[in-house]
Amino acid sequence: MTTDTHGNPHATTAPSGYSPRQFQTAYSLPSATAGVGQTIAIVDAYDHPNIESDLAVYSKYFGLPACTTANGCFKKVNQTGGTKYPRANAGWALEIALDVEIAHALCPNCKILLVEASSNSFANLLAAEDYARAHATVVSNSWGGSEFASETLYDSHFKDPGTPITVSSGDSGYGAEYPASSQFVTAVGGTTLTLNSDNTRLSETVWSGSGSGCSAYEPKPSWQTDTGCSLRTVADVAAAADPSTGAAIYDSYSYNGKKGWFRVGGTSLAAPIIAAVYALAGNGGSTIDASYPYAHSSSLFDVTSGTNGKCSVAYLCTGGTDYDGPTGNGAPMGVNAF
Numbered sequence: 511m512t513t514d515t516h517g518n519p520h521a522t523t524a525p526s527g528y529s530p531r532q533f534q535t536a537y538s539l540p541s542a543t544a545g546v547g548q549t550i551a552i553v554d555a556y557d558h559p560n561i562e563s564d565l566a567v568y569s570k571y572f573g574l575p576a577c578t579t580a581n582g583c584f585k586k587v588n589q590t591g592g593t594k595y596p597r598a599n600a601g602w603a604l605e606i607a608l609d610v611e612i613a614h615a616l617c618p619n620c621k622i623l624l625v626e627a628s629s630n631s632f633a634n635l636l637a638a639e640d641y642a643r644a645h646a647t648v649v650s651n652s653w654g655g656s657e658f659a660s661e662t663l664y665d666s667h668f669k670d671p672g673t674p675i676t677v678s679s680g681d682s683g684y685g686a687e688y689p690a691s692s693q694f695v696t697a698v699g700g701t702t703l704t705l706n707s708d709n710t711r712l713s714e715t716v717w718s719g720s721g722s723g724c725s726a727y728e729p730k731p732s733w734q735t736d737t738g739c740s741l742r743t744v745a746d747v748a749a750a751a752d753p754s755t756g757a758a759i760y761d762s763y764s765y766n767g768k769k770g771w772f773r774v775g776g777t778s779l780a781a782p783i784i785a786a787v788y789a790l791a792g793n794g795g796s797t798i799d800a801s802y803p804y805a806h807s808s809s810l811f812d813v814t815s816g817t818n819g820k821c822s823v824a825y826l827c828t829g830g831t832d833y834d835g836p837t838g839n840g841a842p843m844g845v846n847a848f
Contacts, residue, residue: 520773525758527773528703528750530572530615533757533783535709537616537749537842539790544845545619548789551646552613552622552782553638554653555630556599558606560762561586565622568611568760574618584610586624589638591645596628600765607761608774609652609782615757616786636667643670647794650785651677651695652778654687657726661688665728668694671798674788674848678777679745680721684819684827684835686744691725696800697744698784699837700751700777701813714841715829716816717752720777721745722835723826733801736833738823746800747847748813748837749780749787784842791845802848803839807832809847810840 520526534541558564562584565577577583588595606624613622623646627638635653642649654677668675668689675695680687690697700720704712724739736743750757753775762769788794793802803810813829818836821827826835833839839847 520753520756521768522771522773525571525771527756527758529758530574532705532709533616533750536703536705536711537787538844539616539787540845541616541618541790544790544792545617548617548648548792549621549623549646550613550617550785550789551642551649552609552624553627553635553642553649553651554602554606554609555627555635556597556602557595557626558603558763559598561606561610561624564607564760564762565610565614569614572615574614577614577622582621584622586626589625589627589634589641591641596626598763600763603763604761604765604772604774605652605778608757608759608778609650611759612757612779612782613650613786616783617789620786620789636664639667643673647673648785648789649673649675650782651675651689652781654678654680654690657686657688657691659727661727665692665694668692672795674794674797676781676785678781681719681776682721683719684723684821685721686723686725687721690721690744691728691742693728693731693742694799696784697746697838698777698780699745699748700780701748701837701841702752702816703750703755711811714811714813716813716818716836718818720748720751720818720836722818723821731799733804738826743835745835746838747784747803747810748841749783751775751777751780787842787845788848791848793848806847807839809843811843812840813837
């Protein structure tokens, strides 16, 4: 999730940023008809005490169907599946609002399972991940950090063939992060998405903050054939992330004295977008890790321009024809690549 130069989210007096309809149209998504029977799990840390009521405000404003505990659409649990929630945290509350609202925006027929880790410690987030995998058809993660030598020991928490797991690639430009670099997840990079007046896609380029690059530790999956990295390459696919457009998000839990509507960007936005697209495709049972978008790359929009930094092998930090690091195989163009 990105902030301004002072570390503050972009608070707005009225909704600012792309709406559900704009994302649905730009990416040619069957949001009105698909997604029935799918559950998107959102893994975040700490509690957002107002998330269900905030989702109701968001849904009503944008004309989305209600998603509540009462109607069975929404469920919030702690990392073990219980209802004794962790303490609230303002920064993570905005992240939760982003993830939950975007998942519902793109897949309003999907159920949403919010799994709140007790803290942002790696151990607690992994415990939440385990619960999420066991109780959802798709899992979205908008968290990560620097790679470390023993990271492959934790890959089992993301190894679940048949359950697509999306992870944001990072917001600091060139450089791989974990768990986006895990061989078992779909690493989601970020784009700058520009729309026509009818909300169709005018252009899509590399967002400068999109994380990408070579993993220092993860083995290269068999379905990844680029030659610039001997090990795993990040990313696999991408979606809108540029905070200059961002997404309109409603969060009533005060952050630095601000609450209400925010314009939020970063690959934290892109990850739940791609999770929702997987859910709309409804093909999770046939997917293995991130292999499906590689086998169906012709059904993605190829992002061919823009850069996220400097690197020794150009495609790892620059958009280009076919695969590149910042956007992987491309951005959604319908659901056939998922």
